[in-house]
Amino acid sequence: MQGLGRPAANRARSCGRHAVGLLMVALSSAGCSDGPAERPAPPDPMPAAFAIREAPVVFTEVGDSLEPAADVEAMIAPYRAQLEDQLAEVLGHAQGGFAKDDPEGTLDNLVADALLEVAREMAAGPVHVSLINEGGLRVPIAAGPIRMRHAYELLPFENFVTVLSLSGTQMERLADEIAAANGEPIAGWTMELDGDDAIEVRVAGEPIDPGGTYRLATVDYLVNGGGTWSVLWEARPEDREDLGILIRDVFVQYLRTHGTVTPELDGRIRDAADPLRPGQQAPTQRERREP
Amino acid sequence: MKRRDFVRALGLSGVAGLTAPGSLLGTAPHGRSAAGHGGAPPLPGGGGPATHGGAPPPGGRPHPPLGPLASDSVNLVVLHTNDTHSRMDPFPMDGGRFQGLGGAARRATLIRRIRDANEHVLVLDSGDIFQGTPYFNFFGGELEFRAMTAMGYDVATLGNHDFDNGVDGLVAMLPEAGFEFVSANYDVSASALAGHVKPYVLRDFEGVGVGIFGLGIAFEKLVLASLHEGVVYTDPIAAARATCSELRGLGCSLIICLSHLGYRYGDPARPSDRTLAEAVPEIDLILGGHTHTFLDEAEVFGQGRSGFTLVNQVGWGGMRLGRIDVGFDPAGEASAWAAVDYGIDRRLDAWRAAE
Numbered sequence: 001m002q003g004l005g006r007p008a009a010n011r012a013r014s015c016g017r018h019a020v021g022l023l024m025v026a027l028s029s030a031g032c033s034d035g036p037a038e039r040p041a042p043p044d045p046m047p048a049a050f051a052i053r054e055a056p057v058v059f060t061e062v063g064d065s066l067e068p069a070a071d072v073e074a075m076i077a078p079y080r081a082q083l084e085d086q087l088a089e090v091l092g093h094a095q096g097g098f099a100k101d102d103p104e105g106t107l108d109n110l111v112a113d114a115l116l117e118v119a120r121e122m123a124a125g126p127v128h129v130s131l132i133n134e135g136g137l138r139v140p141i142a143a144g145p146i147r148m149r150h151a152y153e154l155l156p157f158e159n160f161v162t163v164l165s166l167s168g169t170q171m172e173r174l175a176d177e178i179a180a181a182n183g184e185p186i187a188g189w190t191m192e193l194d195g196d197d198a199i200e201v202r203v204a205g206e207p208i209d210p211g212g213t214y215r216l217a218t219v220d221y222l223v224n225g226g227g228t229w230s231v232l233w234e235a236r237p238e239d240r241e242d243l244g245i246l247i248r249d250v251f252v253q254y255l256r257t258h259g260t261v262t263p264e265l266d267g268r269i270r271d272a273a274d275p276l277r278p279g280q281q282a283p284t285q286r287e288r289r290e291p
Numbered sequence: 292m293k294r295r296d297f298v299r300a301l302g303l304s305g306v307a308g309l310t311a312p313g314s315l316l317g318t319a320p321h322g323r324s325a326a327g328h329g330g331a332p333p334l335p336g337g338g339g340p341a342t343h344g345g346a347p348p349p350g351g352r353p354h355p356p357l358g359p360l361a362s363d364s365v366n367l368v369v370l371h372t373n374d375t376h377s378r379m380d381p382f383p384m385d386g387g388r389f390q391g392l393g394g395a396a397r398r399a400t401l402i403r404r405i406r407d408a409n410e411h412v413l414v415l416d417s418g419d420i421f422q423g424t425p426y427f428n429f430f431g432g433e434l435e436f437r438a439m440t441a442m443g444y445d446v447a448t449l450g451n452h453d454f455d456n457g458v459d460g461l462v463a464m465l466p467e468a469g470f471e472f473v474s475a476n477y478d479v480s481a482s483a484l485a486g487h488v489k490p491y492v493l494r495d496f497e498g499v500g501v502g503i504f505g506l507g508i509a510f511e512k513l514v515l516a517s518l519h520e521g522v523v524y525t526d527p528i529a530a531a532r533a534t535c536s537e538l539r540g541l542g543c544s545l546i547i548c549l550s551h552l553g554y555r556y557g558d559p560a561r562p563s564d565r566t567l568a569e570a571v572p573e574i575d576l577i578l579g580g581h582t583h584t585f586l587d588e589a590e591v592f593g594q595g596r597s598g599f600t601l602v603n604q605v606g607w608g609g610m611r612l613g614r615i616d617v618g619f620d621p622a623g624e625a626s627a628w629a630a631v632d633y634g635i636d637r638r639l640d641a642w643r644a645a646e
Contacts, residue, residue, distance in 0.1 A: 059587070059611045060401060061392065064381075068396030069403065072441050076379050076396060079434045083425050152425040158455060224515045 087149035092255030095262040098141040100134055103183025103193055103270055106263035107137055111154075112187035114254035115161065115247065119217030122243045123163045128203050129171075129188035130217040131178070132247065133227050137185070146255055155248040159219040163241040164232065168210040174231045175201040175208075181228075183269040192272040199272060219247050365499045365619040368405060369547065371415040372398075373580030374450065374607035376423030377435055382608065393609040395438045401612055402442050411496040414443050415503065417580035418450025418551035421461075423608075431456055432464040440469035446492055448505030448549035449474050450580055451513045458483050458520050473505035473549060476530035482521025491534055493541065499619045502538030505549045506531060506567070508581055527552055527562045528570045535573035544619060547576045554584040554604055568592035568600040576615060579604040589615065 098107040116130035139153045166174065175191050175198035178184045183193065190205075191198040201208050208214075223232050223240060245253075255261065381394035406412045416439065421432045432453075439447070447470060453461055462483045465472075475490040491504035506527040510519050531548060538546050548567070555565045564579040569592060577600060585606040593599025605611040 059605050059613045061611055062394060062397050062401060062609055063392055064397075066394075066397035066400045068394060069399035069441075070396075072396040072399040072438055075437060075441060076434060079426060079430060080380065083429055086429070087425055149425065152428055156423065156425075156428065158428070221515065224517065226512060226515060228512070 087147060087152065089148045090145045091148060091151060091252055092146045092258060093260045094141050094143050094146050095260060097143050098261075098263050100137055100140065102134075104265050104268060105134075105185070106265060107140060107154075108134060108183075108185035109187070109264060109266070109268070110141070110261060111137055111247075111251060112185040114251050115217050116187040117257075118245070118250040118253055119161055119163055119243060122161075122245060123215070123217070123241055125163075125241070126215055127163055127188075127217050128214045130186060131174070131222075132185045132219055133222060133229075134181075134184050135227075136219065136221070136247070146261075148252070151248050151252050151255075155246075155251055157221065157247075159221045159247045161243040161245050161247060161250060162218055162220045162223050163243065164216050164218065164223060164235045165239045166214050166216055166231070166235075168208045168212040168214065170231050170234070171203070171208050171214050171216075172198070172201060172210070174216075174229060177229045177231060178269070186268060190268045192270060194272045217243075365497045366409070366411060367496055367499070367501065367545070367617045367619070368409045368412045369415065369576065369578075369613075369615040369617065370402060370405060370412060371417065371549075371578040371603070371605065371613040371615075372609060372611075373417035373551075373578070373604055374419040374583050375416065375435070375609045376419055376452070376607055377421060377427040377432070378424060378608040379426050379434060379438065380424075382610075389608065389610060395442070395609060398609055398612060399438070399442045405614070406443065412443075413494065413501070413503070413547075414445050415547065415549055415578055416444060416447035417549045417578050417604075418448045418505075418507070419452045419580060419607075420447065420450070422452040422455045427455070431460060433467050436464050436467035440467065444470040445494070446471045446473055446503045446505075446549065448472065448551055448580075449477065449488065449507050450551040451508055451510070454510075454514045454518045454522075457518045458522060462487065473503060474507050475504045475534040476525045476527040477505075477507045478523040478525055479521070481523070482519075484522060490530075491538060493538075493543065499545070500541065500543040501545045501547065502534075502541065502543035503547045503549065504531070504534045504538070505551075507551050508553065509562075528567060531567060531571040531574065535571060539573065545575050545617060546573060547578065548574045549580075550577050551580045553581040554579055554586075554602070555582070564602045564604070565590070565592075568602050572600055574600050575617075576600070577602045578613065583607040585611070 096106075098110050099105055100107050111132055112130050115132055116127065119127045119130060136157060136159070137154060138156055139150070141150055141154065171189075175189075176196070178186065179191065179193045179198040180196045189201065189203045191201045193199075203214060218232065220242065221227065222229060223235055225233055375395075378393050379395045381397070382389040382392050384390045402412075402414055420435050420439070421427050426434055447468075449461075449472060456463075465487055471492050472484075472488045473491055474488050477484075477488065479485050479488045488505075491502050494501045494503065507524065510516075510522075510524050527550075535546055550564050550567065552567060553561075553563050555563045559566065564577045568574065568577055568590075572593070579602060582604070583606055584604040586602075586604050589601040589603040591599055591601055601615065603613050603615065605613040
C-alpha cells in the first residue's frame with residue numbers, strides 16, 4: 001500500500017529554459033478496503049475524491065524563440081505607435097546620471113526639488129519643504145536627453161501632490177522617521193542622521209520651531225494611508241491643500257522649465273559622522289559646526 | 292453513461308466513505324451552494340452520494356470501477372501568469388536583467404500552441420494585470436484586457452494594482468475583458484464591481500468539475516481607500532475554507548485558487564500562499580502572485596489522504612507561462628476510490644442547471 005495519498009514529488013529537472021517537476025499522486029484504497037479498524041483517525045476533512053495520476057509542472061520562458069502572434073501584435077501596434085509618438089518628446093537634458101542613494105541621492109534631490117518648486121508655484125499659501133518616498137522613484141535617469149518615456153518610468157503611479165500644514169513637533173517626528181529610513185528625498189530642509197534620530201533639523205537654515213507651522217509638499221498616497229510615515233496620516237482635511245497635479249507632471253513641468261539638470265549632492269541629508277565629500281557644497285549649519 | 296454523470300459532490304462522499312456515515316456532512320453548506328448559483332434548486336440529499344449511499348460496507352470492497360471511467364481519463368492543462376504589469380512588449384534590449392523576455396504576442400503564440408495540442412486547457416491570471424508601463428498610464432488597461440481576451444484567458448483575480456485607477460477605472464475597462472474575475476475575500480457587493488467579480492467560477496471538462504476562486508491581499512498601506520471604494524477585504528483563510536466547502540459540495544474534483552496574497556512573508560501571521568496551503572489543504576492548486584516570485588518548480592504541501600496542495604508563481608511581467616497538467620483517472624490504482632467517489636449524484640445536474 002502506498003502512503004495514503006501522500007505525494008511524492010520529484011525535484012525539478014532543469015533543462016535549459018524549462019524546469020519540469022513530476023508529481024505522482026496515488027490515492028490509496030487502503031482506507032476503503034481494509035475496514036474501519038485500519039482507517040486512520042482523525043479523518044481528513046476533505047479527502048480528494050479523484051486520483052490525480054500525475055501533475056507535471058512546467059514553466060516556459062517567453063522569449064524570442066516564440067514568434068509573436070500576428071493578430072495580437074496587430075492589436076498592440078496602434079497603441080504602441082501612439083505611445084512612442086508621445087513618449088519620445090524630449091523634456092530636458094541630464095548633464096549626468098541621476099540615481100537613488102542613501103542618505104542622499106542625486107535622483108532623490110532632483111524629484112524633491114521639482115516637487116518643492118512646482119508646489120510653491122501652484123499652492124495658495126507658502127510651501128516650506130518637500131518630501132516624497134524614495135520607493136516611489138522607479139528607475140534612474142541616465143545622462144542625455146530626458147524623454148517623456150523616462151518621466152513615466154520614473155514616476156509611473158497616479159499620485160497627486162498635496163501640501164500639508166504640520167506643526168514643528170510633527171516636523172521633528174517626521175524627520176526622525178526619515179532618519180529611520182536612512183534618508184528620503186527632501187528639499188527645503190536639512191538634517192543630519194544620528195542613528196535612527198534626526199539632529200540639526202533646519203528649514204531654510206533655521207532650527208525647527210516646535211510651536212511653528214510648516215507647509216510640506218508631498219504626494220497624496222503618503223497622506224491617505226500609504227507608505228509608513230504615520231505623521232502624514234494625522235492631517236485633518238483643513239490641514240491639507242490638494243494641488244490637483246500628478247507628481248509625474250510636476251517632474252515634466254520642472255524639466256520643461258529648467259531644460260538642463262545637473263546631478264548634485266548638497267549635504268541636505270547626511271550622516272552626522274561623515275565628513276563632507278569633495279566638491280560638495282557645504283551647508284551653512286555644517287560651516288558653523290566646523291572648528 | 293456519460294462521464295459527467297459520475298461527477299458529484301466528491302469530497303463529501305469521500306468523507307462518508309471513510310468514517311461513520313454522515314459524520315462530517317453537517318459541515319458542508321449545501322444550501323449556500325445552490326444559492327450561490329443563481330437560484331438553482333437546493334441540492335438534493337444531505338451530502339451522501341445518491342447512488343452509492345456514502346460509506347462502503349465496513350470491511351467490504353467499495354463499488355468496482357465503472358466501465359466508462361476505467362477506459363479513459365481526462366487531462367487538463369492549467370496555464371497561468373501573475374503580475375504581468377502592463378508588459379505588452381518584451382523587456383527592452385537595454386542590458387537589463389530581463390531584456391528580451393516576455394511580450395504579449397509571444398505569449399499568445401505559446402498559449403495557442405498548447406491549446407492546439409490539448410483538448411482541455413485553462414488559462415488563468417493571479418492579478419496585477421495593470422500598472423508598470425505607459426500602456427496603462429495612457430490607455431487605462433484597455434489593451435491589457437483586450438490582449439488577454441485574444442489569448443484566451445478564462446479567469447483572473449484582482450491584484451492591488453488593478454485598483455490603481457480606482458474601482459471606476461477598473462469597471463470602465465471590464466467591457467474589454469472577455470474573461471471572468473473571481474475574488475472570494477473581496478466583498479464587492481457594495482461597489483461598482485458588484486456583479487462583475489464572483490467568488491468563484493466553475494468549469495466542466497467532460498464531467499470533471501473544476502472550481503476556480505480568487506483571493507486578494509489586504510488593502511491597508513497598499514491601496515488607498517478612495518481607490519477601492521466599496522470593496523471590503525475579508526480574511527482570506529476564512530473565505531478560502533468556506534469557498535472550498537462550497538465547491539466540494541458542488542461536485543468539484545479540482546479546486547484552484549488564484550491568489551494575490553504573496554508567496555511568503557517574514558511575519559508568519561500575514562496570510563500568504565504558504566500559510567494558505569497549510570491552513571486550507573482542500574485547495575489543490577494555489578497559483579500565486581504579488582511577490583513576483585520566480586518558482587522554478589511548484590512547492591508541494593500535503594498530508595494525509597486529502598492529497599496535496601501545489602503552490603506556484605511565475606515571477607512577473609509575462610516572462611514565464613506556468614503550466615500544470617492534471618490527469619483525472621478514476622481507474623488504475625485508485626479504482627476503488629474512483630468507484631466510490633465518482634458515484635452518480637443528481638447534485639451535478641443541479642449544478643449544471645445553474646450554470
